[in-house]
Amino acid sequence: MRIVTIPCRSDNYAYLLVCEETQEAAVVDPSEAGPVLAAIEAEGVRVTAIWNTHHHFDHVGGNDAIAKKFSGCAIVAHESDKGRVPGQTVFAKDGDAVAVGKEVRATVIFNPGHTLGAISFLLESPAAVFTGDTLFAAGCGRTFEGTAEQMHSSLVRLTSLAPETQVYCGHEYTASNLVFAAVVEPSNKAVTERAAKTSALREQGQSTMGFTIADELATNVFVRCAEPEVVASAQREGGTGSSEVDVFGALRSWKDRF
Ligand SMILES: [Zn+2]
Numbered sequence: 107m108r109i110v111t112i113p114c115r116s117d118n119y120a121y122l123l124v125c126e127e128t129q130e131a132a133v134v135d136p137s138e139a140g141p142v143l144a145a146i147e148a149e150g151v152r153v154t155a156i157w158n159t160h161h162h163f164d165h166v167g168g169n170d171a172i173a174k175k176f177s178g179c180a181i182v183a184h185e186s187d188k189g190r191v192p193g194q195t196v197f198a199k200d201g202d203a204v205a206v207g208k209e210v211r212a213t214v215i216f217n218p219g220h221t222l223g224a225i226s227f228l229l230e231s232p233a234a235v236f237t238g239d240t241l242f243a244a245g246c247g248r249t250f251e252g253t254a255e256q257m258h259s260s261l262v263r264l265t266s267l268a269p270e271t272q273v274y275c276g277h278e279y280t281a282s283n284l285v286f287a288a289v290v291e292p293s294n295k296a297v298t299e300r301a302a303k304t305s306a307l308r309e310q311g312q313s314t315m316g317f318t319i320a321d322e323l324a325t326n327v328f329v330r331c332a333e334p335e336v337v338a339s340a341q342r343e344g345g346t347g348s349s350e351v352d353v354f355g356a357l358r359s360w361k362d363r364f
Contacts, residue, residue: 125207159238219257
């Protein structure tokens with residue numbers, strides 16, 4: 107199988123997961139139809155499923171137009187997003203298996219926090235996870251609907267996946283997330299190195315997607331809430347309490363106004 111990254115809107119990503127044996131494909135998070143339909147045509151694939159990580163408009167905006175072109179196209183989202191995802195036909199829950207063609211097989215991971223129905227799709231082979239707005243490169247989504255505790259435990263769960271697992275998220279926020287990380291954890295050399303790599307990629311107009319869980323464990327302050335430097339920074343910015351959830355909550359509200 108192959109993964110095609112499709113830039114959409116100003117900084118969104120949709121993805122095409124292609125079964126090379128059958129030329130069938132799943133679309134992850136089509137925020138808008140135009141660029142996704144162009145990629146579908148360029149790849150010469152038939153879409154049999156749309157996988158939505160959550161209900162926000164910039165993740166489902168292309169659902170109707172794409173489903174209209176491919177009759178019988180399944181639209182998968184969390185069961186609790188019923189009524190919030192256009193055209194939803196599959197009401198998934200944690201641990202459910204989803205598949206397209208013979209090669210594209212994934213498991214649903216329920217990770218509430220950004221929204222209450224947020225899910226990720228964990229591909230079997232290659233090991234890759236599509237995290238929407240839950241886990242970003244060196245960051246995470248805002249906790250719009252869930253609590254700090256829910257978001258933190260969702261992030262801990264995702265970063266407990268095998269370290270070599272590749273991550274594809276919903277937005278190209280990597281550079282700005284690393285600017286924040288460098289302020290929170292100035293002595294972390296992995297952050298500095300990743301920021302340099304990110305600038306080089308972005309200067310060449312390339313996406314930073316396909317990073318790994320190992321990268322996140324080394325540089326994502328939102329899952330490094332027990333590191334003394336992270337704890338100290340969070341407390342300096344008004345954080346109270348030193349549990350990992352307390353530190354996470356302080357970091358998240360700091361980043362919201364950063
Ligand atoms: Zn969102």
